[in-house]
Every structure is written in structure tokens, then in C-alpha cells.
Amino acid sequence: MHRSDIIVIGAGIAGASVAAELAAAGRSVTLLEAESQPGHHTTGRSAALWILNYGPRDARIFSGASRGFFESPPRGFAEHALTHRRAVLNLAPPGQEAKLAAMIAEGEGMRELTPVAACALCPALKPSYVAAAAVEEDAFDIDVHALHHGYLRQLRARGGQVVTDARAEAISRRDGTWEVATPAGRFSAPLLVNAAGAWGDVVARLAGAAPIGLTPMRRTALLVDGPPGHDPSAWPLIGDAAHTWYVRPEARRKLMLSPADETPMEPCDVQPDELDLALAIDRAQEAIELPVTHIEHRWAGLRTFTPDRSLAIGPAKGTEGFFWMAGQGGYGIQTAPAAAQLCAALVLGRDPAAIGLGEAALLTDPGRLVG
Ligand SMILES: Cc1cc2nc3c(=O)[nH]c(=O)nc-3n(C[C@H](O)[C@H](O)[C@H](O)COP(=O)(O)OP(=O)(O)OC[C@H]3O[C@@H](n4cnc5c(N)ncnc54)[C@H](O)[C@@H]3O)c2cc1C
Incomplete structure (x- = not known):
């Protein structure tokens, strides 16, 4: 059994970014990915632009709050600029x-x-x-590969591990600890973040948490x-x-x-x-x-969209130690830096208002989608 403080399921942009943020807070983080390559699904198929006027209110808040990260990422995050201006x-x-x-x-x-x-x-x-x-005019292309791999590198540099070929097949909770069985071994942690993209509701059901009505939609x-x-x-x-x-x-x-x-x-x-x-x-x-x-x-x-098209970030109603980072829809890349900061704050029990994301936390509370 590999033990850590937090397990994140899904190594697309959502999982990679939140795992890196959690590791920055000194927590041991294990990022589990079903495929042999992180980014095999939506993240690797995106054609990302940062467009402020895109998506519902919460997405616009996250996009605005992420802008600084894209334009001036931390030193060593990427070998070249993450953005290229494009109207x-x-x-x-x-x-x-x-x-x-x-x-x-x-x-x-x-x-x-x-x-x-x-x-x-x-x-x-x-x-x-x-x-x-x-x-x-105020819009830009995002280098998705550089962003995604920047977060994965950050996670590893902060002591976190990325485990590929590790599809979560069974999830149980015993004595306040999640246990996740995968073909790559068994993993345990008191806290679990569901960043499984299109499979978000599938992972929730495995853990006995209520699904939130996610709908994956094909984009060609x-x-x-x-x-x-x-x-x-x-x-x-x-x-x-x-x-x-x-x-x-x-x-x-x-x-x-x-x-x-x-x-x-x-x-x-x-x-x-x-x-x-x-x-x-x-x-x-x-x-x-x-x-x-x-x-x-x-x-x-x-x-993948929630029924109201806002993201779902935060604790699952009625399931202790289970957090959502889902419903990124068509704006999961341009919202990633700030959305990951919000998710990490909620997992760590910190006040989202302290990082300027109080309104976003209310809009994206997964509790609105259950019951
Ligand atoms: C054509 C196209 C254009 C787009 N354009 C933009 C844009 O301009 N701007 C923008 O911001 N966004 C854009 N998007 C949307 C953006 O790509 C998504 O919002 C984002 O990639 C979603 O990331 P994710 O990490 O949630 O999902 P994913 O990248 O799909 O990651 C989820 C991961 O979870 C893993 N997983 C699932 N189940 C399990 C399990 N049981 N155990 C372990 N791992 C599991 C999967 O293998 C997958 O790797 C676009 C998307 C497409 C397709």
C-alpha cells in the first residue's frame, strides 16, 4: 500500500494543476492516471485560447485570475512563453x-x-x-503541452508522484482513509480529489459519492x-x-x-x-x-459539462474527504491556474476569499448539483 496525504485521480490539466498546488503546501500527493500518458484525453486534444468573455461567470472569474500566471509563470515552469497573442x-x-x-x-x-x-x-x-x-483583441493562444507538463514537473519537484497505467478500479473508505485499487498497485490517503474529466461521475460512484450529472460532449x-x-x-x-x-x-x-x-x-x-x-x-x-x-x-x-455549465470544485456533499475538480467544459485550460488554487484551498481547509476566489467558490460548490 502506497500512502500519501492526498490522492488525485486523473492527470489531465485539472488533476496536474491541483496536485502541483497541493504539493506546494507541503502535502505528499499521488496523482493516479489511467492511461500510460497524462494528457491522452481532453487536455491533449485541446486547442486552447484564453478568451475572457467565454463561459459562465465562474469561468470568467477564473480566467481573469489566471491571466497573471499565463503571462508570467513561476521561474523554471516552462522553457518558453506559455502565451502568444491572438485576437x-x-x-x-x-x-x-x-x-x-x-x-x-x-x-x-x-x-x-x-x-x-x-x-x-x-x-x-x-x-x-x-x-x-x-x-x-485582448486574447491569447496557450501552449497547452507546456502548461500541462510544467505542472507535472512542479509536482515531481515538490516530492509528488505521478503514477500512470493506474486506473482507479475500486475505491473504499476505512477508518478515515481512502483506499484505491489500480493495476499499478494500491494507494491510500485520507483525502481524495476527483479530477477524472469525462469519468468524474464514474469515479464518484466507485467511491460511493453522489454523481453530479456530468455530460461529456464531443468536440471535433x-x-x-x-x-x-x-x-x-x-x-x-x-x-x-x-x-x-x-x-x-x-x-x-x-x-x-x-x-x-x-x-x-x-x-x-x-x-x-x-x-x-x-x-x-x-x-x-x-x-x-x-x-x-x-x-x-x-x-x-x-x-465535460455540469448541468449549469459552471465548474464543480470543492467537497462532495455527504462524503467525507472526497473533493470534486470537474466540469471544466470548454474552458478547463484557460481557467486552470486559478481553479487549481481554489480547489487546493478547499482541500486544505483554507478560506477561498483570502485568495480572492470567494465568489467563485460559491458558484462552483458541487453541493448545488446534488439532491
Ligand atoms: C477541440 C477542443 C478545444 C478546446 N478549446 C479550449 C480552449 O480554447 N480553452 C480552454 O480553456 N479549454 C478548451 N478545451 C477544453 C479543455 O481541453 C478541457 O476543459 C480540459 O482539458 C479538461 O481537462 P481535465 O483534466 O478535466 O480532463 P482530461 O484531460 O480528460 O483528464 C482526465 C483524466 O482522468 C483520467 N481518468 C479517468 N478515469 C480515471 C480513473 N478511474 N483512474 C485514473 N485516471 C482516470 C483520464 O485518463 C484522463 O487523463 C477544448 C477542448 C477540445 C476537445
Whole structure:
């Protein structure tokens, strides 16, 4: 039996970040990952941008509070910058003008653009597609791999251990201690954090805790060449106000396309669906001059939501020593630094208001989702 103070289940961005924060407080932490590589599931399939005006109120609080970490991470956290500035261009084709107006009204720092100015930001845009436009300049790409591995390195440097091929298969509680059985051995600790992403409710049931109604939803993406004669590397991320597609510039003049799909699924090693790939291409081509002759890479990931789309962070109602770090949805990367700090504070019994996250703690209390 390997003993520690805290077991964290799931080594995606949620588990890695909270494990590193807990280890910083001097606790011995064991991070258990079912797969042979941390990041095999959603974290490794993300295409992350930091966009302040994205998600519900709690996600926006976390994103705002995480900004400093992304822009100036601790010394030695990563070998190069975690961020790369990239604006977001929101388009309203004819019929979506009211949706765009609502986005501008409720968002912070969004600036209306004329269709001509929008086309100047992305010269391959079809002018006939753009009835109205708005730009959010204060946004950036996040290097997800560097962020994730920075946290895993921090955890190890603080004495924590990462155990892969260690799917939690049985979880029991005896005399105030959790015991977790995995193919890599048995682990025990008085406290357990459930950061199992799409499998969050599965892990809760194993431990006898009440599930919180998590729904994993498939999101599809593909990589294609940018349009001939254009260098899209400095283009903004471009999408429509109704969130039915987006296009994101990638390295080597490539573009990532997504139909912004949200198909409810059982937790699994999700693969892209042909229809969603076709939809992504079709919708991008409605807006952009983009011949697609070849798909270089295609993938899908599960974005897992609670019923109200806010995160679930904190103690499980009625189950002693069991904490949630789940429901990261489509904002688990951009919220990770602050969300991990909140989760660590709650596990350690500290006041979230002391780190400026009192309101976020109320909004993300998992108790709201039970009973
Ligand atoms: C195409 C796409 C684009 C995205 N874009 C953005 C974006 O722009 N900005 C943003 O912030 N977010 C974005 N996201 C969302 C973001 O990727 C997720 O919110 C985040 O990765 C979720 O992290 P996680 O750690 O909760 O889940 P995961 O990375 O899935 O980690 C959960 C881990 O738990 C492990 N596990 C499960 N069950 C067990 C068990 N029984 N025992 C041990 N381990 C277990 C799994 O193997 C897995 O590794 C995007 C996602 C996708 C798919």
C-alpha cells in the first residue's frame, strides 16, 4: 500500500494543476492516471485560447485570475512563453446580427468592426458573409503541452508522484482513509480529489459519492492547409456569433477547423465523426475562400459539462474527504491556474476569499448539483 496525504485521480490539466498546488503546501500527493500518458484525453486534444468573455461567470472569474500566471509563470515552469497573442474575430452573417449585438453588450473589451475592417484582418474572408463583426483583441493562444507538463514537473519537484497505467478500479473508505485499487498497485490517503474529466461521475460512484450529472460532449477538429497565397499565422481566431464553427491559425500556415459541435457521449476514447468533419469544412468555406484538398489531421475530444455549465470544485456533499475538480467544459485550460488554487484551498481547509476566489467558490460548490 502506497500512502500519501492526498490522492488525485486523473492527470489531465485539472488533476496536474491541483496536485502541483497541493504539493506546494507541503502535502505528499499521488496523482493516479489511467492511461500510460497524462494528457491522452481532453487536455491533449485541446486547442486552447484564453478568451475572457467565454463561459459562465465562474469561468470568467477564473480566467481573469489566471491571466497573471499565463503571462508570467513561476521561474523554471516552462522553457518558453506559455502565451502568444491572438485576437478573436466574431462574425455575424446575415441573420446573426442580434446575437453579435448581445455578445458585445455583455462582453468586456469587445469592439465593433465594419465588415471592411473585419476583411482586412483576414483577407480570405468572403465580404458577402460578413453582415457585422466585433473583435476581442485582448486574447491569447496557450501552449497547452507546456502548461500541462510544467505542472507535472512542479509536482515531481515538490516530492509528488505521478503514477500512470493506474486506473482507479475500486475505491473504499476505512477508518478515515481512502483506499484505491489500480493495476499499478494500491494507494491510500485520507483525502481524495476527483479530477477524472469525462469519468468524474464514474469515479464518484466507485467511491460511493453522489454523481453530479456530468455530460461529456464531443468536440471535433481537423487540420488543413491555409488558403493558397495567404499567410494566416497572424489572423485572429475567427468564428460566428451563433458558435456553429471556428477557424484557428496554427503553425506552418495551417488552419484548425471545428464545427463547434457538442454531441453528448458516454465517457470514452472519442473519435471524430465524418459528418462533423464535413460540417466543419462546409461552414468554414461559407465564410472563407478555403479550398480543402487534404485533411492533415483529425481528432475529437470530450468537453465535460455540469448541468449549469459552471465548474464543480470543492467537497462532495455527504462524503467525507472526497473533493470534486470537474466540469471544466470548454474552458478547463484557460481557467486552470486559478481553479487549481481554489480547489487546493478547499482541500486544505483554507478560506477561498483570502485568495480572492470567494465568489467563485460559491458558484462552483458541487453541493448545488446534488439532491
Ligand atoms: C477541440 C477542443 C478545444 C478546446 N478549446 C479550449 C480552449 O480554447 N480553452 C480552454 O480553456 N479549454 C478548451 N478545451 C477544453 C479543455 O481541453 C478541457 O476543459 C480540459 O482539458 C479538461 O481537462 P481535465 O483534466 O478535466 O480532463 P482530461 O484531460 O480528460 O483528464 C482526465 C483524466 O482522468 C483520467 N481518468 C479517468 N478515469 C480515471 C480513473 N478511474 N483512474 C485514473 N485516471 C482516470 C483520464 O485518463 C484522463 O487523463 C477544448 C477542448 C477540445 C476537445
